[in-house]
Amino acid sequence: MLLRNLEELNRTLSALDKGASIGLVPTMGFLHNGHLSLIERARKENDIVILSVFLNPTQFAPGEDLDSYPKDLERDVNLAKEKGVDYIFAPTPEIMYPDGFSTYVEVQGAYTEVLCGRSRPTHFKGVTTVLTKLFNLTRANRAYFGMKDAQQLSVVKKMVLDMNIPIEIVPCPIIRDEDGLALSSRNTYLNDEERKQALILNQTIREAKQLVLDGERDVNTIVTFVKEKINTMPLADIDYVEIVDFNTMRDINKVSEGSLLALAVRFGSTRLLDNTILL
Numbered sequence: 666m667l668l669r670n671l672e673e674l675n676r677t678l679s680a681l682d683k684g685a686s687i688g689l690v691p692t693m694g695f696l697h698n699g700h701l702s703l704i705e706r707a708r709k710e711n712d713i714v715i716l717s718v719f720l721n722p723t724q725f726a727p728g729e730d731l732d733s734y735p736k737d738l739e740r741d742v743n744l745a746k747e748k749g750v751d752y753i754f755a756p757t758p759e760i761m762y763p764d765g766f767s768t769y770v771e772v773q774g775a776y777t778e779v780l781c782g783r784s785r786p787t788h789f790k791g792v793t794t795v796l797t798k799l800f801n802l803t804r805a806n807r808a809y810f811g812m813k814d815a816q817q818l819s820v821v822k823k824m825v826l827d828m829n830i831p832i833e834i835v836p837c838p839i840i841r842d843e844d845g846l847a848l849s850s851r852n853t854y855l856n857d858e859e860r861k862q863a864l865i866l867n868q869t870i871r872e873a874k875q876l877v878l879d880g881e882r883d884v885n886t887i888v889t890f891v892k893e894k895i896n897t898m899p900l901a902d903i904d905y906v907e908i909v910d911f912n913t914m915r916d917i918n919k920v921s922e923g924s925l926l927a928l929a930v931r932f933g934s935t936r937l938l939d940n941t942i943l944l
């Protein structure tokens with residue numbers, strides 16, 4: 666059932682059995698199999714599953730792709746229903762940010778300063794603000810996030826810990842296309858040649874992981890290897906390739922358990938993310 670405003674959401678939640686567990690899957694819509702894997706996991710672990718579809722303006726900076734981001738709510742609703750979602754909460758920006766809105770939630774320090782935080786300094790503040798609202802609004806017991814956005818997951822876990830938000834954050838693995846490209850709503854922006862060249866991302870992180878399995882631990886060596894390999898693709902424009910500790914998001918010199926190799930690379934105007942836990 667589609668819920669378009671706070672009154673519909675509140676009425677629905679109030680009518681639920683008080684003991685019912687609620688799983689939330691927050692998305693920006695234009696669903697693909699990555700989103701659907703989160704829904705499947707939520708469906709297994711909760712009595713009620715809520716999918717939110719909200720293209721959150723506060724996590725986009727001026728000049729980013731807020732206006733061109735792909736949308737198809739009708740398709741999303743149908744896919745969600747097929748997967749057994751109970752409620753789809755799809756509010757408007759005016760509902761989430763009414764006139765006079767003036768409160769933001771921000772995780773500070775390395776969590777939001779490295780990786781995507783360098784080129785998108787206001788992004789995570791928008792993410793943590795909207796997620797605080799969605800957690801409060803849906804009264805969810807669990808929320809499901811993809812490792813595809815590893816930094817987002819780390820930032821959200823930190824926010825929940827620091828702010829004592831009574832919700833369990835459930836990480837879910839990256840879902841890839843058959844050819845290895847990590848699924849993303851933004852993949853629809855890629856032309857054929859860009860998409861072909863973008864396969865270098867998954868290939869390279871797999872090779873980097875193999876280097877580590879073979880005993881390499883030096884962060885500079887691995888980062889240099891990854892950058893050189895990606896740069897063999899003429900359309901690739903690296904935003905960052907970094908290795909950090911996944912739990913703290915701090916820079917490291919040596920790979921150890923929980924080290925995250927994360928990258929953002931542009932192909933044409935499309936900025937793609939990929940990552941792996943190296944060890």
Ligand code: AMP
Pocket residue numbers: 691692693694698699700702703809810811812813814837838839840841847848849850
């Ligand atoms: P988005 O709609 O891009 O904001 O993504 C909503 C949720 O789906 C986030 O938790 C993402 O990490 C997750 N997600 C997006 N792409 C994938 C993927 N390829 N595999 C797993 N989860 C994903």
